[in-house]
Structure formats: C-alpha cells, structure tokens
Amino acid sequence: MIRQLSTLAACAVLATVCAFADGARHVPTLDELLTIKAVNGTQISPDGKWIAYTVGFGDFKQDAFITQIWLVSTSGGKSLS
Numbered sequence: 132m133i134r135q136l137s138t139l140a141a142c143a144v145l146a147t148v149c150a151f152a153d154g155a156r157h158v159p160t161l162d163e164l165l166t167i168k169a170v171n172g173t174q175i176s177p178d179g180k181w182i183a184y185t186v187g188f189g190d191f192k193q194d195a196f197i198t199q200i201w202l203v204s205t206s207g208g209k210s211l212s
Contacts, residue, residue: 165189180205
C-alpha cells in the first residue's frame, strides 16, 4: 500500500513539473556543461554524525577542474567546505 502511494505521489510530482515547465528550450554551451557542479563520493562518518561528499566543477579563472570535500551534519546543520 505504501509503495503504491509513493509511486502515485512521484507520478503526481512529475506531472506537475511537466505542466509548469517552461516551453522554451535551451541547449547548454560547452562552458555551461564544464561548470556544472557534480556531487560524488558520499561517506557517512563511523559515529554517524557527519556525511562527507565531494563537489567537482570546472573553474575557467584557474584553468582547472576543482574538487572540494564538503561535510554536513546528519542532525540538519549547515554544510562545511
């Protein structure tokens, strides 16, 4: 029963997003694609109080791909980079 309700809720959200989506389409440029931030490598600390993850993106000013390690508290605190 819960699985069916979850599926129904997901379909309702998807239908709502599609209904309100802007009709104008935008093809991303190469610069835009290279600067998209990607989240990878999530790990939970042994004590379960922190989640560590990496954020990678392209930085044209430094002419490099940057990878940062971020921490967030599992109790809903703010992120630390």
